[in-house]
Amino acid sequence: MPESVPLISRHVLFGNPERAAPSLSPNGRWIAFLAPLDGVLNVWLAEAADPAAARAITHDRGRGIQWYEWAQTSEHILYVQDSDGDENWHVYRVGVEGGDPADLTPLESIHAQVQHVSHRFPDEILVSLNDRDPRWHDIYRVNILTGDRVLARQNDEYAGFVTDDGFVIRLGYIYGPTGDLTVHLFEEGREPRVLLRVGPEDAMTTQLFAVDASGRVAYGYDSRGRNTGALVAMDLSTGASRVLAEDPRVDIGDLLVHPTEKTPQAYATEWTRVEWHALDPSIAGDLDVLRQVVDGDFQVVSRTMDDDSWIVAYTMDNGPVRYYRYERATRACQFLFTGRPALEGLALARMRPVVIPARDGLDLVCYVSLPLDCPVDSAGRPAAPLPLVLWVHGGPWYRDSWGYDPIHQWLANRGFAVMSINFRGSTGFGKAFLNASNREWAGRMHDDLLDAVEWAVREGIADPKRVAISGGSYGGYATLVGLTFTPEAFACGVDIVGPSSLVTLMENVPDYWIPMMPVLRDRVGDHTTEEGRALLLERSPLTRADRICRPLLIAQGANDPRVKQRESDQIVAAMREKSIPVTYLVYPDEGHGFVRPENRISFFAAMEAFLAGQLGGRYEPVGGDLEGSSVQAVHGVEYVPGLAEAMAARQSTHDGGGSRCPNG
Numbered sequence: 001m002p003e004s005v006p007l008i009s010r011h012v013l014f015g016n017p018e019r020a021a022p023s024l025s026p027n028g029r030w031i032a033f034l035a036p037l038d039g040v041l042n043v044w045l046a047e048a049a050d051p052a053a054a055r056a057i058t059h060d061r062g063r064g065i066q067w068y069e070w071a072q073t074s075e076h077i078l079y080v081q082d083s084d085g086d087e088n089w090h091v092y093r094v095g096v097e098g099g100d101p102a103d104l105t106p107l108e109s110i111h112a113q114v115q116h117v118s119h120r121f122p123d124e125i126l127v128s129l130n131d132r133d134p135r136w137h138d139i140y141r142v143n144i145l146t147g148d149r150v151l152a153r154q155n156d157e158y159a160g161f162v163t164d165d166g167f168v169i170r171l172g173y174i175y176g177p178t179g180d181l182t183v184h185l186f187e188e189g190r191e192p193r194v195l196l197r198v199g200p201e202d203a204m205t206t207q208l209f210a211v212d213a214s215g216r217v218a219y220g221y222d223s224r225g226r227n228t229g230a231l232v233a234m235d236l237s238t239g240a241s242r243v244l245a246e247d248p249r250v251d252i253g254d255l256l257v258h259p260t261e262k263t264p265q266a267y268a269t270e271w272t273r274v275e276w277h278a279l280d281p282s283i284a285g286d287l288d289v290l291r292q293v294v295d296g297d298f299q300v301v302s303r304t305m306d307d308d309s310w311i312v313a314y315t316m317d318n319g320p321v322r323y324y325r326y327e328r329a330t331r332a333c334q335f336l337f338t339g340r341p342a343l344e345g346l347a348l349a350r351m352r353p354v355v356i357p358a359r360d361g362l363d364l365v366c367y368v369s370l371p372l373d374c375p376v377d378s379a380g381r382p383a384a385p386l387p388l389v390l391w392v393h394g395g396p397w398y399r400d401s402w403g404y405d406p407i408h409q410w411l412a413n414r415g416f417a418v419m420s421i422n423f424r425g426s427t428g429f430g431k432a433f434l435n436a437s438n439r440e441w442a443g444r445m446h447d448d449l450l451d452a453v454e455w456a457v458r459e460g461i462a463d464p465k466r467v468a469i470s471g472g473s474y475g476g477y478a479t480l481v482g483l484t485f486t487p488e489a490f491a492c493g494v495d496i497v498g499p500s501s502l503v504t505l506m507e508n509v510p511d512y513w514i515p516m517m518p519v520l521r522d523r524v525g526d527h528t529t530e531e532g533r534a535l536l537l538e539r540s541p542l543t544r545a546d547r548i549c550r551p552l553l554i555a556q557g558a559n560d561p562r563v564k565q566r567e568s569d570q571i572v573a574a575m576r577e578k579s580i581p582v583t584y585l586v587y588p589d590e591g592h593g594f595v596r597p598e599n600r601i602s603f604f605a606a607m608e609a610f611l612a613g614q615l616g617g618r619y620e621p622v623g624g625d626l627e628g629s630s631v632q633a634v635h636g637v638e639y640v641p642g643l644a645e646a647m648a649a650r651q652s653t654h655d656g657g658g659s660r661c662p663n664g
Contacts (some may be wrong), residue, residue, distance in 0.1 A: 294316070
């Protein structure tokens with residue numbers, strides 16, 4: 001890339017946003033959002049008419065607050081927090097005046113979630129909590145003012161529940177031994193009865209998730225008798241359902257739901273971009289207005305209970321998220337702020353959607369970003385092939401989307417082509433696409449990645465000798481698969497919290513995943529049978545660790561409850577036993593991914609130097625970007641340019657009495 005395009009600082013790309021997740025209080029008086037306080041994300045609040053006068057009402061000093069929502073009092077905020085990434089979530093309440101937060105779930109080793117918040121009971125919420133049995137979440141009714149907690153339903157069989165605004169538990173889900181789904185209807189004075197039976201082929205694309213204000217109609221998605229998940233309304237007394245919307249290419253996605261009636265008013269579909277469609281004529285004009293505000297994809301992220309005011313987020317590929325306040329009466333849209341104003345005016349890359357055929361004919365929706373100053377022809381091909389970084393999403397039941405992506409921007413700015421792929425198993429593309437991934441980990445799921453790389457090579461985008469594979473969680477597993485199953489296909493790999501053995505992964509899931517285990521056994525492989533265990537071992541990178549012949553960087557959170565540290569430890573040990581070079585970084589205060597910005601920045605500093613050393617390209621030296629992080633270089637620090645010196649400099653600073661690095 002020409003030197004006229006400056007390097008964008010990792011701090012700008014991977015540090016905390018300046019403001020994010022704005023939300024209006026139910027009565028419209030207040031606006032809240034997340035913003036840093038002394039470098040840590042906290043909840044800030046202001047009068048809705050004057051967001052610039054916001055003040056922090058929480059004072060977290062650790063990992064920061066990642067999620068919050070309003071209580072229906074309009075005077076309290078609810079949020080969840082764990083400890084160093086262990087996912088032992090607690091539910092907290094704090095008032096608009098600030099002060100010490102109240103822990104509404106003051107118990108040890110729990111996984112608590114907000115089940116339901118209702119305008120009909122502003123002082124109470126429903127909480128799902130596994131304090132009695134770590135495998136099962138009971139439902140509690142909790143008074144947010146006093147903390148009093150009353151058991152609403154004990155649970156010993158259901159993977160989840162659907163509740164309504166009357167705090168009535170309406171539906172319960174059970175996953176059967178083959179990955180099938182049964183939905184029970186609860187009626188007062190009667191035993192639960194079967195409302196819905198769904199075979200395993202439809203179990204991940206068919207669900208009921210909400211009940212309207214009348215308590216008589218449930219809404220959900222249904223793929224039975226069709227390929228994609230249609231939006232349906234089901235009469236709870238008869239079980240009869242009617243289709244409200246469907247799309248032959250994709251499952252119905254996000255919804256706009258009326259704040260009090262709880263009826264769907266609009267739905268989104270997403271093939272390569274998000275498109276909104278009105279169901280309720282009363283908001284069709286509002287959607288027409290919102291489509292014209294910014295050239296990007298939008299989402300309504302907050303609505304007042306009277307539905308007069310909305311907050312709308314606009315996503316673009318070459319700029320930060322932009323937030324607007326929309327007044328329905330006047331149809332006026334007022335700009336609030338961008339999430340990362342430091343990005344404004346910077347030279348940012350565009351993201352191009354492409355649809356690539358897999359070798360068996362499936363369409364793979366992908367996204368490609370190229371360096372900004374890279375000359376391209378009318379088809380988007382560069383003048384000369386570039387080093388390519390394949391960034392594989394986690395899940396795998398997730399999808400990549402168009403829009404601003406800090407990974408794409410960072411790597412394109414450094415001179416790489418970047419590619420994200422919705423491989424089979426990615427969600428939102430119908431049940432045939434999803435089911436094509438069953439027991440295909442390291443099989444056809446990996447073939448999709450190879451097919452996308454081959455496309456990029458044929459198109460002249462990628463230099464076949466300079467392709468890296470990287471990602472987190474399932475993407476980390478895919479990286480290990482790439483370097484073990486196809487050891488010469490990639491020049492190097494970066495694995496973040498990726499499982500190395502599918503057997504030890506399945507044997508060590510969190511207790512609260514037990515209700516979902518039939519689905520995992522059906523779709524990944526059954527570790528409890530001889531045949532299933534053999535398949536899982538055959539598809540495990542650990543089994544083939546001795547085949548690795550390309551440089552590998554591994555990063556792991558020590559408290560990860562999903563992909564435990566053992567997964568990284570054991571493949572690093574296998575490589576070291578064979579004297580295969582590997583760099584291994586561990587973060588003692590992180591879990592499944594890196595939340596603290598100091599840790600994110602330190603990791604991407606190491607990854608950037610690693611990629612530059614293997615693929616070429618520009619890079620910002622590691623320098624002082626380890627400061628403040630907890631990173632521990634367990635092995636192979638010498639394989640990343642500048643990392644040993646940066647680790648030594650950080651240690652010297654601490655030994656000399658400088659600022660203390662938490663857990664460093």
